[in-house]
Amino acid sequence: MRIVKPTFQEENICWQQGFRFVAGIDEAGRGPLAGPVVAAAVILPKELKNPWIKLVADSKLVTEIRREYLFDCITGIAVSYGVGVIDAGIIDIIGIAKATRLAMKSAVKQLQPSPDYLLIDYFRLPEVRIKQQGVLEGDSVCFSIACASIIAKVTRDRLMRALDKEYPGYYLSEHKGYATKKHQECLRRLGPSPIHRITFQPVRDQIAESDE
Numbered sequence: 001m002r003i004v005k006p007t008f009q010e011e012n013i014c015w016q017q018g019f020r021f022v023a024g025i026d027e028a029g030r031g032p033l034a035g036p037v038v039a040a041a042v043i044l045p046k047e048l049k050n051p052w053i054k055l056v057a058d059s060k061l062v063t064e065i066r067r068e069y070l071f072d073c074i075t076g077i078a079v080s081y082g083v084g085v086i087d088a089g090i091i092d093i094i095g096i097a098k099a100t101r102l103a104m105k106s107a108v109k110q111l112q113p114s115p116d117y118l119l120i121d122y123f124r125l126p127e128v129r130i131k132q133q134g135v136l137e138g139d140s141v142c143f144s145i146a147c148a149s150i151i152a153k154v155t156r157d158r159l160m161r162a163l164d165k166e167y168p169g170y171y172l173s174e175h176k177g178y179a180t181k182k183h184q185e186c187l188r189r190l191g192p193s194p195i196h197r198i199t200f201q202p203v204r205d206q207i208a209e210s211d212e
Contacts, residue, residue, distance in 0.1 A: 006056060006146040008048075010135060014117045015046060019131070021079065023115035024144025025107065025123075027100050028059065028152035032177030033187070033203050034170070034196045035160050037091060039103035040151035041111055041118075042074065042081040044144055050077065056146050058139040059153035071154040074147045081148075082110025083155050092199045101125055121145045167193040 014022045027039040052073045059067055075081055084106030091099040105128055108115065117131050121138035138145035157176055164172035170186045170193060177183070177195075179202055187196070187206050196203045 004057070004140045005054070006058075006139075006141055006143040008143050010119050010133070010138075010142045011044070011144055014119070019117040021111075021113050021115045022117045022119060022144060023108065023111060024119050024138075024142060024146070024148040025104050026059075026121040026139050026145050026149035026152055027103060027123075028149065028156045029177070030096055030100055031179075032197075033179050033183065033200050034088065034172065034177035034193065035163060036085045036087045036156065037096065037099050037103050038086075038152045038156040038159070039084045039100065039107045040081065040148040040155065041084075041104070041107035041115070042144060042148045042151060043079040043111060043113075043115055044074075044147065045077060045079055048077070053143075056143060056150070058146055059149040060139075062150065064157070067150050067154050067157075070147075070150050074150060078147075080111045080113065081151060082107040083151065084110075085155075085159070088195050088197045091197050095199075096197075101127075119144055121149065163195055167195060 011022050021043050023041045023043045025041045027037060029037040055070060084103035086099040086103045104125060115130060119142055120132060120134050122134055124132060124134045135142050135145060139149040160176040161173045169190055171182055175183045184202055192203050198204060
């Protein structure tokens with residue numbers, strides 16, 4: 001499979017227009033049945049000549065070992081980065097789309113210096129009064145967004161490994177809460193845990209079966 005390499009095209013356009021602090025934003029964990037949704041925002045320096053930049057890609061296309069390595073590289077050179085985490089209980093109340101935007105806004109608020117332009121994977125944040133652009137397939141084509149996707153994914157995976165110890169038996173360290181066959185078998189056997197998203201259909205169906 002050919003991996004598309006992200007570029008600095010979007011960032012360069014912003015820098016040429018006079019924007020100084022351009023933040024890439026992405027999320028991890030919209031689809032799982034359990035655990036939080038996590039968003040990351042990162043401002044990168046203009047001049048990046050580090051050898052590891054050629055390894056950056058959409059986090060879904062990078063191995064776990066390489067993501068951990070890139071996480072340290074990215075956070076080590078970033079002008080600033082922030083991470084927003086919204087747990088399953090809030091997702092069930094406001095829905096995954098609003099929860100994702102809330103996580104993104106939380107990540108942006110943590111950035112110091114404050115960004116003057118946002119490049120966001122697919123989404124827009126109309127409540128945030130900063131110039132912004134939703135980039136289609138941003139984690140594949142835009143370097144800052146790809147870096148944010150790696151930060152978000154690594155952060156969420158670490159959280160899920162910790163939650164696996166708190167809620168053993170679901171193998172959360174393996175599938176990270178996604179609806180794998182093994183996870184759904186555990187869900188049928190053990191029922192939902194406090195970190196499951198009860199409004200998501202497989203979990204909701206399991207609760208309905210238990211109530212019959």
